[in-house]
Amino acid sequence: MSSADFLFQGIIRAFELIFSLNPYILSITGVSIKVSGAATILATLTALPLAFAISFLNFRGRQALITLVNTGMGLPPVFVGLVVFVMLVPAGPLGLLNMIYTQKAMILAQYILITPVITGISLAAIKAVPKPVIETVYTLGGNEKDAAVAVLKEARYGIITAVLAGLGRALAEVGAILIVGGNIALTGSVGGIGEGLSETRTLTTAITSETSKGDISTSIALGIILISLVLSVNILANFFQRRD
Amino acid sequence: MTEELIRIENLSKSFGNKEVLKNINLQFNRGEIFALIGPSGAGKTTLLRILDFLETPSGGRLAFNRLQLNGSQKTDARRRMSMLFQAPAVFNESVFNNVAYGLRIRRVDKYTLEKKVRNALAIVGLEGKERQRARTLSGGEAQRMAFARAIVYDPDILLLDEPTANLDPANAAKVEEMIKRIRDEHGTTIVIATHNIYQVRRIADRVGILLNGELIEVNSRDGIFTAPKDARSAAFLKGEMIY
Amino acid sequence: MKNLFAKIILVPVLVSLLAGCIQQAPAGNTISPAPTVSAPQELRLATTTSTCDTGLLDVLNKKFEEENNIKIFTLCDGTGKAIATGELGAADVVMVHAVQAELKAVANGSFINRSYMMYNYFVIIGPENDPAGVKNASNAADAFRSIAAKQVPFISRGDDSGTHQMEKSIWKAASVTPAGAWYQSVGKGMGETITTADTRGVYTLSDRGTYLAMKDRIKLKILFKSDQTYLFNPYHVMAVNPAKFPNVKYDLALKYIDYVISPQGQDIIGSFGRDKYGEALFTPTADINEQ
Numbered sequence: 001m002s003s004a005d006f007l008f009q010g011i012i013r014a015f016e017l018i019f020s021l022n023p024y025i026l027s028i029t030g031v032s033i034k035v036s037g038a039a040t041i042l043a044t045l046t047a048l049p050l051a052f053a054i055s056f057l058n059f060r061g062r063q064a065l066i067t068l069v070n071t072g073m074g075l076p077p078v079f080v081g082l083v084v085f086v087m088l089v090p091a092g093p094l095g096l097l098n099m100i101y102t103q104k105a106m107i108l109a110q111y112i113l114i115t116p117v118i119t120g121i122s123l124a125a126i127k128a129v130p131k132p133v134i135e136t137v138y139t140l141g142g143n144e145k146d147a148a149v150a151v152l153k154e155a156r157y158g159i160i161t162a163v164l165a166g167l168g169r170a171l172a173e174v175g176a177i178l179i180v181g182g183n184i185a186l187t188g189s190v191g192g193i194g195e196g197l198s199e200t201r202t203l204t205t206a207i208t209s210e211t212s213k214g215d216i217s218t219s220i221a222l223g224i225i226l227i228s229l230v231l232s233v234n235i236l237a238n239f240f241q242r243r244d
Numbered sequence: 245m246t247e248e249l250i251r252i253e254n255l256s257k258s259f260g261n262k263e264v265l266k267n268i269n270l271q272f273n274r275g276e277i278f279a280l281i282g283p284s285g286a287g288k289t290t291l292l293r294i295l296d297f298l299e300t301p302s303g304g305r306l307a308f309n310r311l312q313l314n315g316s317q318k319t320d321a322r323r324r325m326s327m328l329f330q331a332p333a334v335f336n337e338s339v340f341n342n343v344a345y346g347l348r349i350r351r352v353d354k355y356t357l358e359k360k361v362r363n364a365l366a367i368v369g370l371e372g373k374e375r376q377r378a379r380t381l382s383g384g385e386a387q388r389m390a391f392a393r394a395i396v397y398d399p400d401i402l403l404l405d406e407p408t409a410n411l412d413p414a415n416a417a418k419v420e421e422m423i424k425r426i427r428d429e430h431g432t433t434i435v436i437a438t439h440n441i442y443q444v445r446r447i448a449d450r451v452g453i454l455l456n457g458e459l460i461e462v463n464s465r466d467g468i469f470t471a472p473k474d475a476r477s478a479a480f481l482k483g484e485m486i487y
Numbered sequence: 488m489k490n491l492f493a494k495i496i497l498v499p500v501l502v503s504l505l506a507g508c509i510q511q512a513p514a515g516n517t518i519s520p521a522p523t524v525s526a527p528q529e530l531r532l533a534t535t536t537s538t539c540d541t542g543l544l545d546v547l548n549k550k551f552e553e554e555n556n557i558k559i560f561t562l563c564d565g566t567g568k569a570i571a572t573g574e575l576g577a578a579d580v581v582m583v584h585a586v587q588a589e590l591k592a593v594a595n596g597s598f599i600n601r602s603y604m605m606y607n608y609f610v611i612i613g614p615e616n617d618p619a620g621v622k623n624a625s626n627a628a629d630a631f632r633s634i635a636a637k638q639v640p641f642i643s644r645g646d647d648s649g650t651h652q653m654e655k656s657i658w659k660a661a662s663v664t665p666a667g668a669w670y671q672s673v674g675k676g677m678g679e680t681i682t683t684a685d686t687r688g689v690y691t692l693s694d695r696g697t698y699l700a701m702k703d704r705i706k707l708k709i710l711f712k713s714d715q716t717y718l719f720n721p722y723h724v725m726a727v728n729p730a731k732f733p734n735v736k737y738d739l740a741l742k743y744i745d746y747v748i749s750p751q752g753q754d755i756i757g758s759f760g761r762d763k764y765g766e767a768l769f770t771p772t773a774d775i776n777e778q
Contacts, residue, residue, distance in 0.1 A: 089575040090734060091574070096734075132331075133335070135329075141325075143319055146349050182562045187561065212676060213679075
């Protein structure tokens with residue numbers, strides 16, 4: 001079989017798997033969305049108040065916090081995975097939580113990874129709001145609280161972009177969740193490929209293991225779904241960016 | 245009868261080593277249109293900003309209704325004032341929401357709010373543009389919208405910083421008309437900073453000349469043009485006639 | 488202002504952490520398996536890639552799960568990683584094939600109930616034209632010596648797995664320290680290592696089972712297999728010591744071990760692969776006398 005053939009057959013088979021709603025593939029997609037989605041929601045709940053506080057309040061350690069956020073944006077995912085792993089193994093300090101190799105651990109790792117991203121981009125969006133907006137609020141009779149709210153409102157499209165950027169990062173991430181999640185699938189073979197339903201297996205980690213097993217069609221199917229998800233998120237982000 | 249609204253005593257302001265205002269003594273009366281004129285950099289904008297509590301004076305006193313204000317009283321006073329900048333900041337919302345802002349933070353009820361906003365838009369000639377995104381307005385329209393936004397909650401005092409400086413003659417004329425109308429219909433006290441002598445002639449009741457941070461003369465409009473008290477006033481008015 | 492800051496930051500953070508915990512409380516899968524009377528218990532098995540990649544565990548574990556209402560979470564990595572996982576208490580039972588490493592781990596109290604479950608042999612696989620002349624070697628060490636002497640490309644697992652440790656011991660027996668451009672360490676599992684070796688058409692050491700499972704997809708052939716001294720590959724299964732990690736599921740681990748060495752488990756092992764590959768990929772220890 002020539003290499004063009006090989007690829008072609010793989011792609012055909014991949015679409016077959018997707019359109020037949022193969023349960024193995026569906027369960028993996030479900031875990032991806034659940035883990036990255038939950039991590040994004042939790043990260044947003046942390047990032048927005050954080051961005052607000054840094055932008056509008058003066059407190060000791062504010063500069064240190066900004067540095068932390070900037071450093072956090074550049075954290076290598078495998079490093080975060082390693083740290084979380086070491087903390088969560090039973091031999092480690094947080095071992096009692098019994099969280100290693102669970103979806104909870106994966107959500108935690110991604111939460112750590114994307115909170116600085118959402119915070120950082122939100123901070124930039126807030127900073128980009130022209131200063132005259134604040135003064136205009138004051139001249140119209142508003143107080144500091146009104147000004148802060150107005151600035152956040154002006155930055156709303158940038159903030160939405162920040163959240164979507166976080167989601168995109170989480171969906172594409174593989175290093176951290178591979179280490180803390182273990183890429184586990186249940187025993188057996190469901191849908192005739194791969195293994196049983198996913199326990200901690202996501203689109204990205206599954207592509208890793210399926211490719212190494214040589215199952216290219218399954219990998220391609222997973223890849224198609226992954227890229228569709230990431231593309232949708234990016235298109236949505238783009239839409240909001242232009243409304244700014 | 246003239247009722248004094250704002251009294252400025254010995255006001256001075258410095259930014260670092262630069263003295264921008266010195267020894268300002270001035271008062272504004274209810275319902276008058278006071279024009280503050282002088283060349284660029286004379287300190288007009290700074291004075292207006294101090295009046296609206298956007299800057300704090302380096303020395304001197306500011307009294308409202310014969311009261312010196314502190315803390316929350318400043319916020320209360322500011323709520324009864326309004327200011328318009330040369331290039332207004334426009335919120336990234338609809339025209340309606342921009343104009344309604346002052347009413348919203350004052351928790352005005354929906355029905356009254358809608359009425360006042362439409363009224364204000366009518367005054368400035370922007371009826372029908374409520375739904376339009378404010379960012380898409382032309383420069384002149386944006387300035388008029390900002391005017392509507394500034395007067396919609398019936399402020400006692402309106403501070404205008406070179407409101408027609410960036411406008412074409414047609415829009416500028418409209419704005420001057422709006423200024424007079426607001427004062428005539430609502431008795432709003434208006435302080436307008438400008439370097440346009442013609443404008444001063446058209447709309448001011450009293451005039452103050454600011455030169456290098458000093459108030460060299462305060463006079464009625466007619467007085468300053470026919471019989472200026474200070475020699476420098478005459479020179480300034482003559483020399484700058486070409487504006 | 489500091490008060491406001493504290494409220495603004497801490498309240499949402501606490502709320503989200505709490506929400507995260509509550510959300511995760513219903514354990515496991517979003518898509519639930521076949522309906523059972525009560526929620527299945529979970530057992531974590533850390534094992535090497537050869538047991539996974541061959542598909543043995545799919546069959547072996549399935550039976551155990553059904554009969555005991557237990558869900559097995561299998562972590563497929565390498566022997567080195569599996570043992571390390573057990574030593575960190577992150578698995579309940581471990582199934583590997585690296586005798587020295589296993590004994591060491593048992594000696595330091597990490598594992599107990601170490602049980603011999605099956606074996607196969609390692610084979611040296613490579614391109615059909617056999618440039619190193621491995622086919623004619625008298626034993627594995629000899630074969631490796633040929634490869635090193637001719638500097639023919641060889642791929643090593645490099646991941647401290649059972650296979651890698653076996654490979655290292657053969658090099659040692661051959662008095663060769665492999666180094667140079669021809670010797671490449673990939674740090675991957677068995678299946679992936681074979682795939683890599685196949686794409687480049689080079690030699691590598693593999694366990695027989697994984698090779699057989701992939702035989703039809705690749706071009707490499709078994710070039711040397713009959714050395715029973717060097718290439719013997721025994722698999723053991725052992726439980727993580729509850730004295731060291733009180734939270735491990737020791738009783739479930741014991742159940743699993745008992746199952747694996749029971750006639751039923753051994754039967755499944757012994758017949759696995761016969762229909763698909765024409766021969767069994769692993770030999771259960773019940774047949775140990777057949778050596």
